[in-house]
Amino acid sequence: MPNLANLFNHGLLICLLIWPLSSLAGNFAAKVRYAELVESPEAYSVDAKIDYQLSPTAREALQKGVPLSWDVLIQIRQPGLLRNSVLYSTKLSYTLQFHALLNQYEIKSPSGETEMFLTLNAALNYMALLHDATRFDIGLLKAGYGYQLAIKTEFNRERLPVPLRPVAYLDAQWFLSSDWFIWPIQK
Amino acid sequence: MAYSKIKLPASVSIIILFGFVLLSLQLMSSATQESSQLSEMYSWLLVINTLGSIILLGLVAVNAYSLVRELKKKEAGSKLTTRMVSLFVLLALAPAAIVFYFSVQFLHQGIDSWFNVEIDRAMDDALELSQSSLAQRMNWHIKQTRQMAEKLQDKSESSLALEVGSLWPDSGAAEIAVFSNQGHILASSSANPSEILPHLPDEQIWLQLRQNKEYFAYDPGDNDEMLARIIIPIQSDRSRFLQVLYPVPVRVTDLADSIEFAFIRYQEMTFLRDSLKTSFSLILLLVLLLSMLAAIWVAFISIRNIVAPVKELVKGTQAVADGDYQQQLPVMSQDDLGFLVESFNQMTRRIARSRDETRAAGLEVENQRAYLETILANLTAGVISFDASFYIRTANQAAYRILHIPVSHFVGQTLQTLTTKHGELAEMLNTIQRLLEKADDIWEQRIVFLGPNGRQELLCRGTPLYLQNGARMGAVVVFDDVTDLIQAQKNAAWGEVARRLAHEIKNPLTPIQLSAERLQHKLSKELQDGSAEFLQRGTRTIVQQVEAMKRMVDDFSEYARPSKKQVERINLIDLIQEVLALYMQSGIVFSSSLPTGRVIVEVDPVSIRQVLHNLIKNAQEATTAQCRVEIKIAKVIRNNAAYVELGIYDNGSGLNAEQIETIFEPYVTSKAKGTGLGLAIVKKIVEEHGGVIWVDTSYNAGAGFVLQLPVFEFGNSE
Numbered sequence: 003m004p005n006l007a008n009l010f011n012h013g014l015l016i017c018l019l020i021w022p023l024s025s026l027a028g029n030f031a032a033k034v035r036y037a038e039l040v041e042s043p044e045a046y047s048v049d050a051k052i053d054y055q056l057s058p059t060a061r062e063a064l065q066k067g068v069p070l071s072w073d074v075l076i077q078i079r080q081p082g083l084l085r086n087s088v089l090y091s092t093k094l095s096y097t098l099q100f101h102a103l104l105n106q107y108e109i110k111s112p113s114g115e116t117e118m119f120l121t122l123n124a125a126l127n128y129m130a131l132l133h134d135a136t137r138f139d140i141g142l143l144k145a146g147y148g149y150q151l152a153i154k155t156e157f158n159r160e161r162l163p164v165p166l167r168p169v170a171y172l173d174a175q176w177f178l179s180s181d182w183f184i185w186p187i188q189k
Numbered sequence: 190m191a192y193s194k195i196k197l198p199a200s201v202s203i204i205i206l207f208g209f210v211l212l213s214l215q216l217m218s219s220a221t222q223e224s225s226q227l228s229e230m231y232s233w234l235l236v237i238n239t240l241g242s243i244i245l246l247g248l249v250a251v252n253a254y255s256l257v258r259e260l261k262k263k264e265a266g267s268k269l270t271t272r273m274v275s276l277f278v279l280l281a282l283a284p285a286a287i288v289f290y291f292s293v294q295f296l297h298q299g300i301d302s303w304f305n306v307e308i309d310r311a312m313d314d315a316l317e318l319s320q321s322s323l324a325q326r327m328n329w330h331i332k333q334t335r336q337m338a339e340k341l342q343d344k345s346e347s348s349l350a351l352e353v354g355s356l357w358p359d360s361g362a363a364e365i366a367v368f369s370n371q372g373h374i375l376a377s378s379s380a381n382p383s384e385i386l387p388h389l390p391d392e393q394i395w396l397q398l399r400q401n402k403e404y405f406a407y408d409p410g411d412n413d414e415m416l417a418r419i420i421i422p423i424q425s426d427r428s429r430f431l432q433v434l435y436p437v438p439v440r441v442t443d444l445a446d447s448i449e450f451a452f453i454r455y456q457e458m459t460f461l462r463d464s465l466k467t468s469f470s471l472i473l474l475l476v477l478l479l480s481m482l483a484a485i486w487v488a489f490i491s492i493r494n495i496v497a498p499v500k501e502l503v504k505g506t507q508a509v510a511d512g513d514y515q516q517q518l519p520v521m522s523q524d525d526l527g528f529l530v531e532s533f534n535q536m537t538r539r540i541a542r543s544r545d546e547t548r549a550a551g552l553e554v555e556n557q558r559a560y561l562e563t564i565l566a567n568l569t570a571g572v573i574s575f576d577a578s579f580y581i582r583t584a585n586q587a588a589y590r591i592l593h594i595p596v597s598h599f600v601g602q603t604l605q606t607l608t609t610k611h612g613e614l615a616e617m618l619n620t621i622q623r624l625l626e627k628a629d630d631i632w633e634q635r636i637v638f639l640g641p642n643g644r645q646e647l648l649c650r651g652t653p654l655y656l657q658n659g660a661r662m663g664a665v666v667v668f669d670d671v672t673d674l675i676q677a678q679k680n681a682a683w684g685e686v687a688r689r690l691a692h693e694i695k696n697p698l699t700p701i702q703l704s705a706e707r708l709q710h711k712l713s714k715e716l717q718d719g720s721a722e723f724l725q726r727g728t729r730t731i732v733q734q735v736e737a738m739k740r741m742v743d744d745f746s747e748y749a750r751p752s753k754k755q756v757e758r759i760n761l762i763d764l765i766q767e768v769l770a771l772y773m774q775s776g777i778v779f780s781s782s783l784p785t786g787r788v789i790v791e792v793d794p795v796s797i798r799q800v801l802h803n804l805i806k807n808a809q810e811a812t813t814a815q816c817r818v819e820i821k822i823a824k825v826i827r828n829n830a831a832y833v834e835l836g837i838y839d840n841g842s843g844l845n846a847e848q849i850e851t852i853f854e855p856y857v858t859s860k861a862k863g864t865g866l867g868l869a870i871v872k873k874i875v876e877e878h879g880g881v882i883w884v885d886t887s888y889n890a891g892a893g894f895v896l897q898l899p900v901f902e903f904g905n906s907e
Contacts, residue, residue: 062460063460065456066453066456066459067452067453067456067457067460068461101449102316102452102453102456103316103319103320103323103445103448103449104323104406105320116409117391117393118409120406124393160229160232163457163464164220164221164222164468165221165461165464165465165467165469166464167231167232167235168232168467168471
């Protein structure tokens, strides 16, 4: 099967060449500006700021009534030799939608409450901060160990209308997720 | 075997495969509906179907590659498989491609037909109408709120509560509240008594309030109702704000929601127009790909199954062509091809059986032929068979022994061609040829000829061979060398004669001799001189003749008496030189070519010395002038045995043909004196020593005799 093997090798090479180009094209990805663990006497909470960006296509889709959803993933990890173990994990879902009648932007927060905003920037600024009691037991982190706070926001393509989903996986205009932001914690 | 037992039939596997393909496609089709619960699995179904297509494409590619390799190797059935697969692909692909093309066309046209300018305008107008209605209501509420704010100007904090309570019944508001610029509630009144605290503005509203001095917007309220929230400053220094929440009638809210939902839906569809086309086209393409690839793969399997018996038949035919008649093909099905394979198996079985029978018959014939050959080879009689054109077909070993011609020289030759190579046999061969050509029935003939070993007499019997239809197919000649037999008969006859002579003649001779001597003795004194002298001459003659007759009878007795040999190993050269030394004074000129070294023979020296004496005397007596005798000795190999060949040649008168025939018979002589037993005794002695003697007919300068004796050592040993 030498021909099939050659075909496979060529295909792999093309994919490897295209992958970095598509990453470069995806300059609409969200960015986690900062994240930190806030300690209180009873519990820990997470504070973070995330800059969301909308590509022209995503902005147009929003204006046309397509709801856009992000999942903010928060993990407390303990570094290991081979792989990190996840001690705590949670997901905060945000949905942004435009109301044409009121000409307002609605954000459905993780708690299920909705907030209306007159401008898109106001809505994105609202989403930039975490709006949930992201609190976990203070006994989770032991003294003398190193931990990591990992946070990322992931654009949920599966909440898009069905016809858009295949395109969203291939088009850089829909690469709106951020990378993992890792914040070391030393106890 | 276990695997074959649990292996599913191809048809069941194919049905299961198509079931999976159809199920997957149905799931993906259902998932395209937003309302379907499967819509969440749409991406996975798309990936699964794409992977399925890739796997099927790989299977088809592997099968196609395998087929190309078989074609290159020119394997049996590969061309038929290629033709059938190509035909199937062409027949399946063409209509599927046409259906796909027109389906995509209809799909695109159908999606495009959902949108047009009128609906666009209608949707925009409806939205604008709704917005105008809400804006008008908002403007009226703003005006109403401003009037309330004027009434509340310059009111003290203690009187605010009463004033707000007086404003509420006429305003129709759901809630009226006054709060400071720090957000402290100064006074409030609500249509719902259970709500103690008013709906204070959040941070976003405060932000806009500080920027714009006023705030008015529709907010979603509880229980899916909509509220118009209006906040305006009461004092010019903006230290107090009046917030009034006006409920929007449910009917208005429902209508607005309905219009907004339709507008948003239409806008979304407009935005997804191209995506919809792409998505549906992709699904159609996947359906086509999965269906076609699955069909082509199944076609490969099915066609291979169909062609398999044909391929086996081709291999089987090749095996039969190569001579392998044991070929039995598996009957894979009970259809026409199965019947064909069964017929092929029957044919090969019959061919194998016929081949075995033919082989057995051939073996039997071969055994018979070998048996006959063995018999012929061991016959003492020579047997030669001829075809219809008198070409020799077979000859046995006895023929070689008798005629001294190798069998390989016989076969494929005619007797005429043999005469050119073997001139000494020409007369005999020509005689047999004449008899073969003339005889129509069994014939028998004694043929005498001078062969290389002297005179030979053959008893020949010929039988012409005929086919069943009477045509002549050849002849068989059986011949036996009766030379020795006839010679033995002659020797026995002469021995009997000698014995009778000794018995009947020698016995009366002694009384005759004694009577003659007594007559001489008694009467010589009584008779006168003349008569006495006559008597004396007469009796002397009688005595001399009786003596001569006695010697003759003794010679016969000697010839007839069995030999009493004292055999020992001697050097024949020494013996010859001894004999020649005796003739040194005889006047015979000897010339000899004797080998160096010894020639050891196992003989009775007295008998061999007598042989040499007899032959040399014969030469001396046959020569009138100066007698010359040449003696030659050579080594010959005959029938894988070594012999010494001794030739004695004289320059006498030689022998004619008649003499040559009878020279070794007793009482045959050309001399005036002699008993004619000399050469007969020589021949007897030589044969008693296992040798032979003959007249060298090729020598014409006189008489030449050649004798052969077994030799144990010949020359160059010392």
